[in-house]
Amino acid sequence: MESISTKNAVVHFNSEVYTELNNYIKTKKPSKIFVLVDTNTHDYCLPKFLERLESDEIAVEVMEMPNGEEHKSIDICTGVWEALSEYNADRKSLLINLGGGVVTDLGGFVASTYMRGIPYINIPTSLLAMVDASVGGKTGVDLGALKNQVGVINEGQLVGVDTSFLDTLPQxxxxxxxxxxxxxxxxxxxxxxxxxxxxxxxxxxxxxxxxxxxxxxxxxxxxxxxxxxxxxxxxxxxxxxxxxxxxxxxxxxxxxxxxxxxxxxxxxxxxxxxxxxxxxxxxxxxxxxxxxxxxxxxxxxxxxxxxxxxxxxxxxxxxxxxxxxxxxxxxxxxxxxxxxxxxxxxxxxxxxxxxx
CATH class of the missing domain: 1.20.1090.10 (Dehydroquinate synthase-like - alpha domain)
Structure with missing residues (x-):
């Protein structure tokens, strides 16, 4: 499938995802790479993703959050911000969000606000995230039970839609x-x-x-x-x-x-x-x-x-x-x-x- 150009990024599909992601890393040479997953994508998607990721000896750190809408919160953001700081993330670090809409929304918000903004990439793994949450630059978290009350509009560097991840989803x-x-x-x-x-x-x-x-x-x-x-x-x-x-x-x-x-x-x-x-x-x-x-x-x-x-x-x-x-x-x-x-x-x- 032909890649789709958005206003500030490009959506790539299936095998092209890894070609373009690895080209991005070779070209931009981030200081460190952070991969945000939830407990589900850590088990079912991360191993396959890391097999295809060519980090060129750049350090890769994995950060895991609980899965579920109830964890799309400022408290979880604080934990991720603190982890980035503890791992000495700087403004040239790259955050890759590997997950469904909760991960892409929250991860995009974390990246957009950490040190006033670091680059991020979305790799959506759910159908919802592929067709909606990962495209258009909306990032954010819930305020208690109120949906998406805190956030910014800020597109990532690229989006990678690998539909084989859908094989891991429950019906x-x-x-x-x-x-x-x-x-x-x-x-x-x-x-x-x-x-x-x-x-x-x-x-x-x-x-x-x-x-x-x-x-x-x-x-x-x-x-x-x-x-x-x-x-x-x-x-x-x-x-x-x-x-x-x-x-x-x-x-x-x-x-x-x-x-x-x-x-x-x-x-x-x-x-x-x-x-x-x-x-x-x-x-x-x-x-x-x-x-x-x-x-x-x-x-x-x-x-x-x-x-x-x-x-x-x-x-x-x-x-x-x-x-x-x-x-x-x-x-x-x-x-x-x-x-x-x-x-x-x-x-x-x-x-x-x-x-x-």
């Missing part, structure tokens, strides 16, 4: 990443959406092509609006309510935490319903989108008490301004609309639609 993680691919179709390309909702016509050999297409869509959006002043906001479709649901399930001990994509799938159904009320989306498209998402994602019970708490969390959404919650909704598949204001009563209606 639920693959499904989680698929939500972002569905979103890319809904906000940008109806033909892509139609392909994704008819997977029975495809086989596993088509996966690389679909991942590539998702990255192309995301890159086209973020390249035109790198700082999220306008068009890039469309990538938040399903995320206004979805992030609130994810946060609520994460912070409540009596709930089973949802993976990011599981929460976003619910958010997309709810926000599709809202789209029929304020943007003129047809009921036919509502049914098509709902059924398309529920082909892959199981329903989750969200009772009335949960709904009110989730609505309360909407005030923390990063698209808000002047105390007003703003949604990205759909006028049609592939035609999003920005900055929609929705009443709480309509949101409760959307929850009723999802439940029934």
């Amino acid at each position: 639920n993680e693959m499904v989680s990443g698929f939500a972002e691919m569905l979103k890319h179709g809904l906000i940008y390309d109806e033909a892509y959406w139609n392909t994704l909702t008819h997977l029975e016509k495809l086989d596993i050999s088509d996966l690389d092509r679909l991942i590539y297409e998702s990255i192309v869509i995301k890159n086209q959006v973020v390249t035109s609006d790198p700082k999220e002043q306008g068009l890039r906001k469309i990538l938040n479709f399903g995320h206004t309510i979805g992030h609130a649901i994810e946060s609520y399930f994460l912070e409540n001990a009596d709930k089973t935490p949802l993976l990011h994509g599981e929460a976003i799938a619910i958010g997309m159904i709810l926000e599709t319903y809202l789209s029929t009320k304020v943007c003129g989306l047809s009921n036919e498209h509502l049914a098509e989108i709902t059924n398309g998402i529920l082909k892959t994602f199981s329903k989750v019970e969200i009772n009335k008490a949960d709904q009110n708490h989730i609505i309360e969390l909407l005030k923390y959404d990063k698209k808000n301004s002047h105390g007003v919650v703003k949604f990205v909704l759909l006028e049609a598949i592939g035609k999003p609309k920005l900055d929609c204001v929705i009443s709480n009563d309509l949101i409760l209606e959307a929850f009723d639609y999802y439940a029934n």
